[in-house]
Amino acid sequence: MRSAASGERTGTGKSPAFSSRRTLFKALGPLLAAYSLASLGSYIFDIGIIVELYRRTGSPAAVGGYFIIQFLPALLLTPALGTFIDRWSRKRILLWTNLARALTVGVLLIHLSVETIYAAAVLLGICDEIYAATANAIGPELAGPEDLPRFNSLLSASDSINLIAGPAIAGLCVSLGGTRASIGADAAVFALAALLVLLMPYRTPRKAAEAAGFLDEMKEGLRIVSGEPVVQKMLLVWGLLLAGVGSTGSLIVVFIGGTMGLPAEKYGWVMAFQGAGIITGSVWIMSRKKAPRPGRLILLGMTLIGVGLLAVSAAGTLAVLLGAYLLIGLGAAAAPNGIRSTLQSELDPGVLGRVFITARFVVNTVRTLSIGAASLIAGITGLRVVFAAAALCVLLGGSAAYVMGRRAGKAEESGINVIGKN
Template structure:
């Protein structure tokens, strides 16, 4: 093993609450800036491609080129993040994305860029995303004390929910005045801000890094994942929810309103409600502590049945907006519970690999779920798909609530002192019935 440096608490930070520390403030600004820019460019890039005369199929290729590296590289990136200094990887990813988006903005503002060049540039953004995510998730537990992780993740989630609302609006405004390249350029600036903030963080805390071969460490990460049954169940259900809840609501919702008067406006209201629900879920998580995190995870999954039932019943827009609030809150709480539980139950030196495996299921199934959802809707109809989705989500919740692992796992930093968990989620060397 050799020692590298990770951002940690300084003498000036000791005794302060987590939100007052220099490192966390810089980290919060970095993530908030980059997520705002990404939310802006999601709208701007789409319309910039179309405004240059490219077809919808070319747009699909561009978006796929940005998403593909995340799916392909996420697990290897997690293994690399557990070997190297995570902050350095994040800074490198920010600089790569900054350069790519900056060049894209310049090309979009001038002559028509070739499709090959455009695809190459957005692929680089995807590569940066693939390396940034696992490194970020592994760095958070270094910045905060174990007892503060839930609130740290809640604050970051609140920031993400707010930028998810503001970003598309700002991007849409810039597109409306004919300045899509400016929005893409703003995204490049936000990555630069993120890199500057991350570089300014103090690096005092030593962290152990493995010297084993890369392949050996990758397999070790798979073993760490496999030996935790609670983690397998949580990850599998998240992937299942991608298929049975996320895609049906997000795809069939706008489709069902497409031929209704003011359907686009109605879906815009529902989309805003989803963002409001995300803010609500993050706010509640700041103050609501539960001793059995997986029970809360299943509760959040059960909430997702509400919007599916309302959409299947063709409820009016106000009720669908309430369903959107439930949808947004449920997703945020699912993500918060998953991230915080992994951070508190998995050894720090394996965090990036475990988060990468979880993220691979969470994001890797998204294209498949969208394709399957559209195919099934064409084959049997929208209402039957939504009704069936609500049933299978509810059944999955009942099945997992009947599992012992769901109730055995307690909210405690079980591996903070080097102890490991057995396959059932119980901590070796600790009475699992006790909680913090």
């Protein structure tokens, strides 16, 4: 039995278990298509608008401020946003979020300035947090527990494809029609994503009891996040993962050019191999007749990422570096998938909005702090030590996940309540 929480949703029966991948794609197709388009739109907008912002200001600080101002509203509104996702129809949230994105971007076609770019960054930052958390929270209401790893793999593969395609499309739009062409294309993509949401076979579940007040549900969400063992343990594992990956992600360009003495342009190849690893790993998970257990995905993913980062720390040639990032990509397809699937399967769907919005806040904060710490340490010890330390951090997270999984298994065999369950 899943963890009880206020706002438990009922009325639609159990989540469907799909007997074939064709049925799974048919049920989730509109959501996945809308998610893919919205993800592509975000990449197109960020790249095109960063070019425009730098052209207007000539200031790297102005570009950095754009990303900071996107994050701050979500930081301040995290409890309220999570409650909003759990309280209202998630299909309508996805619909109106995409429409809000399209309108926000469309305003820039009318008046494009540094001020309106920053204002758009605030609104889009809020929309991005709501949309990503809602997409994760709605999964268990559309797919059965055994299909959750496949569902999460589809989202991961979509992001990876857009990571590769987004810059190319944005660059093409800017080169052919300037920044306004990129903005116009982006607004159209968000509008189309909103239309696709309407095709989702989703009915808003009824709550088991009379709805509590908004503030009461917000407090309940904070209690679940701070007091539910499965949430705490997954946040620990996710935090260690992001501390390792986040601390090195922004330094790989410096590592390539400064430490290895290779042309900085090789960074594109490194990211391409990582993206290929994520896509390959996601396809492997989706192609399995029986989806791997979330706990095994976490252990496999953390191990591959840890080994990959260790290989980077010792890399002396481009071939070794590319192979290492292929491993990191394979691991990145597995570990976050296992973490999300664990939360989705162990917790009631009615609280997932609050859980995922808080999880995104925690891991993004850890990533930001780890980037700052790694940048300072790199000046003292060198980047190879930073990558080795990051690898140990990720492997520690994998070990923690393994130990917690073993304890949960023994408790289940002994008839003791398992974490996150009654």
